[in-house]
Amino acid sequence: MNNTPVQQEIVKKYIDQLQIKDLGKASIREIVALINFIEEESKTKFIRMEMGVPGLPPAKVGVAAEINALESGVASIYPMMDGIKPLKYEASRFIKLFMDVDVEPASCIPTCGSMQGTFAALLVAGNVDSQKNTTLFIDPGFPVQKQQMTVMGHKYESFDVFDFRGEKLRAKLESYLSQGNINSMVYSNPNNPSWICMTEEELQIIGELATKYDVIVMEDLAYFGMDFRKDLYTPGKPPYQPSVAKYTDHYVLFISASKIFSYAGQRGAIMAISDALWNRQYENLQVRFGSKPFGFTIVMQVLYALSSGITHSTQHALAAMFKAASDGEFNFIEDVKEYGRKAKIMKDLFVSNGFQVVYEKDGDEPIADGFYFTIGYPGMTGGELLENLLYYGISAITLKNTGSEKEGLRACVSHVKRDQFDDLEKRLRLFNENFGH
Numbered sequence: 001m002n003n004t005p006v007q008q009e010i011v012k013k014y015i016d017q018l019q020i021k022d023l024g025k026a027s028i029r030e031i032v033a034l035i036n037f038i039e040e041e042s043k044t045k046f047i048r049m050e051m052g053v054p055g056l057p058p059a060k061v062g063v064a065a066e067i068n069a070l071e072s073g074v075a076s077i078y079p080m081m082d083g084i085k086p087l088k089y090e091a092s093r094f095i096k097l098f099m100d101v102d103v104e105p106a107s108c109i110p111t112c113g114s115m116q117g118t119f120a121a122l123l124v125a126g127n128v129d130s131q132k133n134t135t136l137f138i139d140p141g142f143p144v145q146k147q148q149m150t151v152m153g154h155k156y157e158s159f160d161v162f163d164f165r166g167e168k169l170r171a172k173l174e175s176y177l178s179q180g181n182i183n184s185m186v187y188s189n190p191n192n193p194s195w196i197c198m199t200e201e202e203l204q205i206i207g208e209l210a211t212k213y214d215v216i217v218m219e220d221l222a223y224f225g226m227d228f229r230k231d232l233y234t235p236g237k238p239p240y241q242p243s244v245a246k247y248t249d250h251y252v253l254f255i256s257a258s259k260i261f262s263y264a265g266q267r268g269a270i271m272a273i274s275d276a277l278w279n280r281q282y283e284n285l286q287v288r289f290g291s292k293p294f295g296f297t298i299v300m301q302v303l304y305a306l307s308s309g310i311t312h313s314t315q316h317a318l319a320a321m322f323k324a325a326s327d328g329e330f331n332f333i334e335d336v337k338e339y340g341r342k343a344k345i346m347k348d349l350f351v352s353n354g355f356q357v358v359y360e361k362d363g364d365e366p367i368a369d370g371f372y373f374t375i376g377y378p379g380m381t382g383g384e385l386l387e388n389l390l391y392y393g394i395s396a397i398t399l400k401n402t403g404s405e406k407e408g409l410r411a412c413v414s415h416v417k418r419d420q421f422d423d424l425e426k427r428l429r430l431f432n433e434n435f436g437h
């Protein structure tokens, strides 16, 4: 196979140089570094699908509010630890209008990206009860959250939800929760990497079991409203962003501005802790952190120690974006629908060239088109598929990286430009001619 768009020697040289022993296990950042080298030497522009970064300009209303805030002098002033008042109010209102969930402004806390929010919440959740020292990840999932567990020295377990959709999820979850060592459950919805969305039935099961076993649900809504099968931009009217909050009061919601407002650079997010959990007192938190209430401990012990709040001007940006969305003036979902349109075209190109979509259904429904999709090719492991695609100038990450049991890749559509679709089609056709049976 010497007719590949990228010389195989170049790919192999940099895999060696970066000491990547197994491409199937390489981290996203390693793949990014690898492709940068290969692109430069081969002079071939890759179809880059490895990084989950926004591919759209930042929401204007946020940028304008942030510039105003800076010009008015906020840079010299420490913001309150638990967030500026307008942001807390607007976050709570946004959650009410787009999720139909009530969380007090007091329990809506800005964090430096959802990354910081999950770090703080998982740290505290891991200490609420000395018997419950383990977090359960409903995988596939976002690899950096596992890294957070490693950094904290916390234990975790995980399973791939692929074979446990619908009612089957109940017994699977109970097999873990009944052990008595689980303090929290984590999942993203829509899901990074597979773009599956939990059905109402599944959210209900998770919620009921969280209450039954006294476990905290960490619901990561990094892709809030981005299940484009329904139009979720109707402030104050259904359909709403589905949530476990309808089925339990043991939850923390993470709403990141990174993807929904294309605001990743400013590292702004909201952690919304249910009112019940916010006020709940845990004896073991007193022992570990010196204070009993869950919410207070997260904010005044952990976030205080981590960064003492988040960038003052970014808080004004978040407040303005939430407000404009809630006022019906900023249809943030319409702005990101381009990801779904691109995903549809790209998925069709893969499928018509011998690939299959790995995670393809929610219940009986085909999954939505969105920020990510998953692909496999018959007879190839994820690692083999990735290496082979690199010769064709196409990059992604393997599903094995994300806690999936499936062989295949996660493709992110955000950085692929429409004017690259022709190249993608040609490369996939050639790939399939060379490997197809």
Ligand SMILES: Cc1ncc(COP(=O)(O)O)c(C=O)c1O
Pocket (backbone or CB within 6 Å): 052, 112, 113, 114, 115, 116, 142, 188, 192, 220, 222, 256, 257, 258, 264, 267, 268, 269
């Ligand atoms: C599922 C998930 N959670 C969290 C994050 C990180 O969000 P933030 O940029 O707010 O830290 C991402 C970013 O890719 C993500 O995909």
